[in-house]
Amino acid sequence: MPQLNPAPWFMILILTWIILLVMMTPKVLAHLSPNNPSPSATEKAKTEPWHWTWH
Incomplete structure (x- = not known):
């Protein structure tokens, strides 16, 4: 089965990535x-502390 041999597909993958990147x-x-x-x-925005009513 050709799908189990990674040699040609790995080179195709590498060449494709190189072409896309270039x-x-x-x-x-x-x-x-x-x-x-x-x-x-x-100018900086004026920030004021919050006053928590329950604290």
Whole structure:
């Protein structure tokens, strides 16, 4: 049975991963988000402690 011989299938798996990594990685890394975040406020928000009524 050819399914029990891992030699050709392992090489196909490795070559497939190498091809995908070489071809797809630059395309994914070149993708730019259309909504780049920008700093809207430089001052910190005022935080107040909570007053627990049962404590």
